[in-house]
Amino acid sequence: MRLSGVFLLIAGLVFSGFQGWRWFQDATSVTTKAWTAGYVDVTATPSFAFENPANSAGKNVVLSFVVASKTDPCSPSWGTYYSMDEADQALDLDRRIARRDQQGGDVIVSFGGLLNDELSTGCTDPDKLKKAYESVIDRYSLSTIDLDIEGTNLTDTVSGDRRAAAIASIQKDRAGTSSPLAVWLTLPVAPSGLTADGTDEVTRMLDAGVDLAGVNLMTMDFGGSLEAGQSMLDASTAAANATHGQLRTLYDRQGISLGPVELWNKIGLTPMLGQNDVAGEIFTLDDAKGLNAFAVKNGIGRVSMWSLNRDTTCGSNYPDVTRVSDSCSGVAQGDLSFAALLGDTLTGSPDSAAGAVTTSVPTSKEDLTDDARTSPYQIWDADSAYPKDTKVVWHRQVYTAKYWTQGDIPDNPVLQASETPWELVGPVLPGETPVPIPELPAGTYPEWQGTSTYTKGDFVMFDGAAYEAKWWTQGDSPQASGSNQDASPWRALTDNEVRTILGIPTVGTGTGG
Numbered sequence: 001m002r003l004s005g006v007f008l009l010i011a012g013l014v015f016s017g018f019q020g021w022r023w024f025q026d027a028t029s030v031t032t033k034a035w036t037a038g039y040v041d042v043t044a045t046p047s048f049a050f051e052n053p054a055n056s057a058g059k060n061v062v063l064s065f066v067v068a069s070k071t072d073p074c075s076p077s078w079g080t081y082y083s084m085d086e087a088d089q090a091l092d093l094d095r096r097i098a099r100r101d102q103q104g105g106d107v108i109v110s111f112g113g114l115l116n117d118e119l120s121t122g123c124t125d126p127d128k129l130k131k132a133y134e135s136v137i138d139r140y141s142l143s144t145i146d147l148d149i150e151g152t153n154l155t156d157t158v159s160g161d162r163r164a165a166a167i168a169s170i171q172k173d174r175a176g177t178s179s180p181l182a183v184w185l186t187l188p189v190a191p192s193g194l195t196a197d198g199t200d201e202v203t204r205m206l207d208a209g210v211d212l213a214g215v216n217l218m219t220m221d222f223g224g225s226l227e228a229g230q231s232m233l234d235a236s237t238a239a240a241n242a243t244h245g246q247l248r249t250l251y252d253r254q255g256i257s258l259g260p261v262e263l264w265n266k267i268g269l270t271p272m273l274g275q276n277d278v279a280g281e282i283f284t285l286d287d288a289k290g291l292n293a294f295a296v297k298n299g300i301g302r303v304s305m306w307s308l309n310r311d312t313t314c315g316s317n318y319p320d321v322t323r324v325s326d327s328c329s330g331v332a333q334g335d336l337s338f339a340a341l342l343g344d345t346l347t348g349s350p351d352s353a354a355g356a357v358t359t360s361v362p363t364s365k366e367d368l369t370d371d372a373r374t375s376p377y378q379i380w381d382a383d384s385a386y387p388k389d390t391k392v393v394w395h396r397q398v399y400t401a402k403y404w405t406q407g408d409i410p411d412n413p414v415l416q417a418s419e420t421p422w423e424l425v426g427p428v429l430p431g432e433t434p435v436p437i438p439e440l441p442a443g444t445y446p447e448w449q450g451t452s453t454y455t456k457g458d459f460v461m462f463d464g465a466a467y468e469a470k471w472w473t474q475g476d477s478p479q480a481s482g483s484n485q486d487a488s489p490w491r492a493l494t495d496n497e498v499r500t501i502l503g504i505p506t507v508g509t510g511t512g513g
Contacts, residue, residue: 033348034300037062037108038308038339039270042093043079044326048309051096053105057339058308060106060350062146063097065113066136073122076132080116084139097140106350109136110146110186118153120163130166137170143179143351146216148186154197157204164208171210182350184268184302186216190225191235192417193242199250199415206254214301216268217243219291221278232271233287237294240267242417245424249413261299268302269295273310273338274329275322284331288341296345303342311338368395376432382407385482389494391425398425404485438498440466450475454489466493466501 037060040050050061069077078087087093097107111133112118123129137145147167153159167183174181185205187198194202194215205212219236226235244263251258258266269291271283295303305311314321314328321330329338370379375393378384385406386392392399392410399410405421414420440461448460454469460478461467467478473489481488499505 034265034295034302034346035060035106035348035350036303036339036343036346037106037350038305038311039064039110040308041326042087042091043081044307044309046327047091049096050308051099051103055337055340057337057343059104060108061100061308062108062110062304064110064146064307065116065148066109066111066119067113067116068119068122073117074119074125074128074132076119076136079113084136094139101141106144107140107142108144108146108184108350109140109142110148111136112148112150112153112186114151118147118149118159118163120166121153121156121159124162126162126165129162130169133166133170137181141179142181144182144184144213146184146186149201150186150188150218154187154201157200160201160204161208164204164210167205168208168210182213183210184213184216186218186268186270188221189217189219189239189243190222191227191230191238191242192225193239193246194415196415199246202247202250203253206250212266214266214268215243215247216270216302216304218270218272218306220270220272220281220283220306221276222281223278226281231287232276232281232283233290233294236269236271236287236291240269240294240298240300243267245417246415249415252413264299265301267300268304269300270304270306271342272306274331275324277324279322282331285333285336285338285341288338292342292344292346295342302350303346305338305342308339370394370396372434374432375428376435380410382409385485387485387492387494389496393428396428398428399423400425438495438502438504439464440498440501444501448478450477460490466498467491468493 036057038058039062040048042063042065050058050063053059065079066076067080069075069083070080075083077083078093082090088095100107119132120129123132133145136142147163149160149163171181171183183205185202187194187201189195189198194217202212202215217236217239219232219239222232222235244260244267247263247266248258248260251263271287271291273283275282292303294300309327310325310329311333312328313333314325314330318325318328324330370393372379377391377393377398380392380394380399383406385404386401388401388403390401392401394410397411399422402421402423408421410420410422410424412420417423442461442464445459445461445466448462448467451474453472453474454460455472456469458469459466460469462478465478467481467490470489470491476489478488478490478492481490481492485491493501
């Protein structure tokens with residue numbers, strides 16, 4: 001079976017040419033397998049026995065959160081409640097971590113969270129800050145850490161610079177040794193992707209020289225960014241797709257060209273199980289299955305969840321499941337586990353990312369050349385105007401205009417989708433040929449006359465094309481709408497509108513990819 005799969009892959013590469021080879025090169029550059037690890041709230045009551053997981057889904061854990069002590073901001077604490085020594089004494093934490101390690105599980109520690117000061121926010125001394133991080137890393141023999149940066153910790157740019165410098169220095173010290181450090185950055189997200197503060201945090205880390213293992217998305221508590229009728233699964237996958245494009249831009253700006261497979265491997269997904277903090281937002285068992293399928297299909301690097309403490313049905317003595325509990329999900333789970341559903345077939349190890357090396361994928365001019373003979377749609381031209389829903393080809397990718405545009409490069413790097421009038425649909429496929437442009441026969445509508453008056457909704461023909469009047473007009477040539485659609489009283493009918501009039505199938509506009 002494995003040999004036949006190799007032959008099929010090679011055959012596919014031969015037929016798809018250079019683009020296929022780039023995909024293969026991109027895919028083989030990823031040396032880490034997808035892994036799963038649930039967050040565990042160390043200080044929550046009742047204490048969660050992460051050291052003895054009920055099943056393999058709890059093999060790896062992300063212990064949270066290490067924050068600045070209230071009495072000494074340069075001293076790390078567990079949630080401000082316990083120092084490292086106090087946690088060992090009161091919670092037997094060191095022993096429990098050692099037990100998890102003994103059983104072959106990986107333990108990650110998460111710094112930050114929403115409710116308290118992340119170490120860099122409270123500790124202003126760079127040397128003490130670095131030592132604070134190192135004290136936690138060394139105490140628990142960590143090869144992977146998680147930086148959960150949200151709330152005021154995310155908007156404080158000064159502390160963010162301190163954090164990035166400290167982490168970069170620690171990572172540099174350990175590079176090439178037997179104990180390298182993998183760093184995951186966990187950030188809030190909307191269905192449209194990372195916020196501006198989030199992309200700034202990624203940039204800050206990269207500028208400082210931090211080699212990020214990945215960016216973990218908190219696909220939860222979407223609030224007002226959640227569209228009416230949009231499920232938690234759809235919002236989560238939309239966030240992942242948007243972030244994929246954002247990371248491409250952020251790495252490109254660093255001079256690092258990563259292929260799509262590599263970028264997916266640098267994305268993590270972390271839903272909040274069951275009832276979210278926002279009323280009405282419920283992440284269901286079916287959502288968990290769907291998110292796992294999405295992760296497997298796209299090669300997501302990591303799947304986590306908030307939290308293993310909550311991965312159970314609430315008991316009969318819990319009166320209101322719409323109120324978030326620290327120890328149950330708020331949905332009826334039966335014999336099912338969110339952790340098992342989310343982590344299905346994700347068998348990689350977090351520690352394998354510690355030694356991973358960022359791989360650049362070269363880009364040549366040849367593989368971006370557009371050919372009108374094999375492009376399904378017109379090739380984008382800076383001098384042409386494109387109405388809403390027009391499809392074009394640029395650098396062997398198909399784009400759809402979200403609104404009227406002229407001169408906007410389709411693949412111009414942007415961080416937010418709102419910054420570009422173009423939506424990426426997907427690549428030009430092998431064997432494609434131009435889609436015929438439909439034309440209305442002469443006489444379908446009256447020919448435009450400069451002396452005639454037209455009101456909103458009137459249709460005319462001009463040079464073989466059909467136009468609709470947007471308001472009262474006389475003497476304004478429809479031809480002018482091609483260069484300034486906003487000012488022109490005329491709107492050219494789209495290809496799909498012409499197809500509808502002719503009674504032939506329309507061409508879908510796509511939803512991006």
